[in-house]
Amino acid sequence: MHDKLVPELLAGSFRALARVISLIENESHHSVGLLEELHPHTGEAYRLGITGPSGAGKSTLADRLAKLYRADGNRVGIITVDPTSPFSGGAFLGDRLRMSDLYDDQGVYIRSMATRGVSGGLAARSQEVGDAVEAAGFGVLLFETVGVGQIELDVMEAVDTTLVVLVPESGDEIQMMKAGIIEIADLFVVNKSDREGSSKLRLVLEQLLELKEDHSQWRPLVTQTCATTGEGVEELYANLINHREHLVNTGRQSEKKRQRARQQVERLVNRETITAFWTAARREIIERELDNMSPYELARLIGKET
Amino acid sequence: MHDKLVPELLAGSFRALARVISLIENESHHSVGLLEELHPHTGEAYRLGITGPSGAGKSTLADRLAKLYRADGNRVGIITVDPTSPFSGGAFLGDRLRMSDLYDDQGVYIRSMATRGVSGGLAARSQEVGDAVEAAGFGVLLFETVGVGQIELDVMEAVDTTLVVLVPESGDEIQMMKAGIIEIADLFVVNKSDREGSSKLRLVLEQLLELKEDHSQWRPLVTQTCATTGEGVEELYANLINHREHLVNTGRQSEKKRQRARQQVERLVNRETITAFWTAARREIIERELDNMSPYELARLIGKET
Numbered sequence: 351m352h353d354k355l356v357p358e359l360l361a362g363s364f365r366a367l368a369r370v371i372s373l374i375e376n377e378s379h380h381s382v383g384l385l386e387e388l389h390p391h392t393g394e395a396y397r398l399g400i401t402g403p404s405g406a407g408k409s410t411l412a413d414r415l416a417k418l419y420r421a422d423g424n425r426v427g428i429i430t431v432d433p434t435s436p437f438s439g440g441a442f443l444g445d446r447l448r449m450s451d452l453y454d455d456q457g458v459y460i461r462s463m464a465t466r467g468v469s470g471g472l473a474a475r476s477q478e479v480g481d482a483v484e485a486a487g488f489g490v491l492l493f494e495t496v497g498v499g500q501i502e503l504d505v506m507e508a509v510d511t512t513l514v515v516l517v518p519e520s521g522d523e524i525q526m527m528k529a530g531i532i533e534i535a536d537l538f539v540v541n542k543s544d545r546e547g548s549s550k551l552r553l554v555l556e557q558l559l560e561l562k563e564d565h566s567q568w569r570p571l572v573t574q575t576c577a578t579t580g581e582g583v584e585e586l587y588a589n590l591i592n593h594r595e596h597l598v599n600t601g602r603q604s605e606k607k608r609q610r611a612r613q614q615v616e617r618l619v620n621r622e623t624i625t626a627f628w629t630a631a632r633r634e635i636i637e638r639e640l641d642n643m644s645p646y647e648l649a650r651l652i653g654k655e656t
Numbered sequence: 657m658h659d660k661l662v663p664e665l666l667a668g669s670f671r672a673l674a675r676v677i678s679l680i681e682n683e684s685h686h687s688v689g690l691l692e693e694l695h696p697h698t699g700e701a702y703r704l705g706i707t708g709p710s711g712a713g714k715s716t717l718a719d720r721l722a723k724l725y726r727a728d729g730n731r732v733g734i735i736t737v738d739p740t741s742p743f744s745g746g747a748f749l750g751d752r753l754r755m756s757d758l759y760d761d762q763g764v765y766i767r768s769m770a771t772r773g774v775s776g777g778l779a780a781r782s783q784e785v786g787d788a789v790e791a792a793g794f795g796v797l798l799f800e801t802v803g804v805g806q807i808e809l810d811v812m813e814a815v816d817t818t819l820v821v822l823v824p825e826s827g828d829e830i831q832m833m834k835a836g837i838i839e840i841a842d843l844f845v846v847n848k849s850d851r852e853g854s855s856k857l858r859l860v861l862e863q864l865l866e867l868k869e870d871h872s873q874w875r876p877l878v879t880q881t882c883a884t885t886g887e888g889v890e891e892l893y894a895n896l897i898n899h900r901e902h903l904v905n906t907g908r909q910s911e912k913k914r915q916r917a918r919q920q921v922e923r924l925v926n927r928e929t930i931t932a933f934w935t936a937a938r939r940e941i942i943e944r945e946l947d948n949m950s951p952y953e954l955a956r957l958i959g960k961e962t
Contacts, residue, residue: 385952390950619955619959636921653929
């Protein structure tokens with residue numbers, strides 16, 4: 351049933367693409383083989399991560415940016431990563447909001463990715479889903495995720511450029527950000543720039559950024575936008591293009607790709623190693639001795655009998 | 657510097673306990689040794705997980721329950737697991753809210769656990785932090801976590817009883833819950849029972865629970881409470897006591913402990929196996945061949961050279 355999926359996906363079938371993404375999400379054992387077949391068709395797409403607090407206007411901004419990338423002749427994949435709480439319809443809501451005018455554009459593919467059930471593999475999965483979308487012919491991938499701790503850090507491992515979207519009301523929260531987001535952000539947006547405090551937040555951010563140690567020779571830019579009216583979005587787009595060029599010119603782009611490939615090798619090897627290790631005989635030792643010793647002693651025993 | 661930590665912790669030092677928890681959180685290589693020393697002093701505490709949407713009153717309810725457990729002669733550890741967004745002060749807020757009258761009670765230990773930086777290890781870490789708190793002499797551990805997808809499922813792996821707190825306004829969200837929370841909840845609370853819709857939500861929940869396949873011979877109970885006034889909290893407490901007795905009487909308690917020990921053995925062995933696998937020679941193969949083949953081919957090559 352899977353033998354036609356790859357040629358269909360490569361031919362641009364949305365149905366085949368959706369099926370492959372589901373297999374990746376469900377950690378099907380077929381997905382590794384499929385991804386290997388898709389691999390020669392990946393590695394060129396530009397991957398942009400958009401993160402920020404809930405209600406900052408990330409979706410509207412992503413739609414605006416998608417249209418600008420489209421106007422430049424790119425096919426655009428939008429992958430929203432929602433922490434699907436059992437108590438809210440995060441992923442569903444995201445889907446519904448996006449059933450906008452982009453929905454009818456065959457040059458745009460929109461997909462929600464669930465975080466539920468992911469055991470520490472969100473960075474890997476974001477990359478794999480991105481690979482599938484790229485192989486289907488999309489040259490620009492937008493990963494949109496709400497900032498809830500680890501999740502956005504995982505997703506941002508899979509992108510080339512990280513864009514952090516704030517609103518004037520975020521001012522008080524800047525203190526919290528010093529630790530995490532300042533380190534990973536390549537660009538900042540102060541959205542809803544028609545509200546009071548927008549320019550002040552921009553200044554505060556720029557001051558914070560001056561304190562940042564510079565490892566990449568890239569000075570993060572702060573852009574003020576109003577996504578609903580479109581104001582400032584073209585300036586942001588120009589800044590994004592600049593960052594992409596910077597990545598290419600400094601060799602950072604290829605280093606990021608190498609790093610992702612390296613991590614992928616490690617994951618594949620680790621999974622294989624662990625699977626091979628847990629023979630029936632070793633599992634039996636656990637069951638036989640579980641009541642007789644501490645987990646620490648038992649782990650050493652199993653290590654010794656190897 | 658660590659050689660006095662264990663005796664100090666066992667003697668009940670809050671300072672030593674805080675230090676050990678920090679070592680666990682930072683995944684210090686000392687933590688495994690410390691946890692092994694603490695292990696003989698663990699395994700008896702009752703672990704209650706409290707989850708639900710933001711604003712449902714989990715903290716107030718946890719404080720009320722802590723007081724009832726205290727009145728029954730227990731020392732109580734409260735561990736709050738906040739998804740620390742860089743955009744909000746989750747963990748800090750939690751701490752501040754709790755600087756309440758319990759704070760001065762030496763029979764209560766309150767600690768926030770960060771989720772940031774945890775790579776799929778939150779279930780493990782919750783258990784380890786719980787072990788440290790138990791070894792310091794706390795017989796009842798309350799794990800409080802907001803429901804944001806994977807996080808609460810991870811934390812609930814480390815507890816004996818899962819209590820899900822809802823509010824009358826949660827009615828619309830019940831559909832979402834069918835998939836996840838209904839499966840893991842042992843008890844439900846409809847908090848803020850003074851608000852309209854409380855009894856209706858209780859009925860809806862009870863109907864949903866009738867549809868649930870019963871694997872544990874335990875029929876989840878629904879309690880209406882008003883945590884701020886204390887109404888219903890004693891009924892909830894009685895239901896919790898019932899559930900704990902049920903776990904003991906049916907052998908579920910020991911089965912849960914065995915399962916957690918089993919997973920701990922697997923984690924210890926897996927970490928050791930992976931660490932031992934990645935010799936300098938194998939790492940060199942990656943660097944040498946990374947540009948010459950796909951991650952999939954490279955993973956196979958490394959597997960073969962083993």
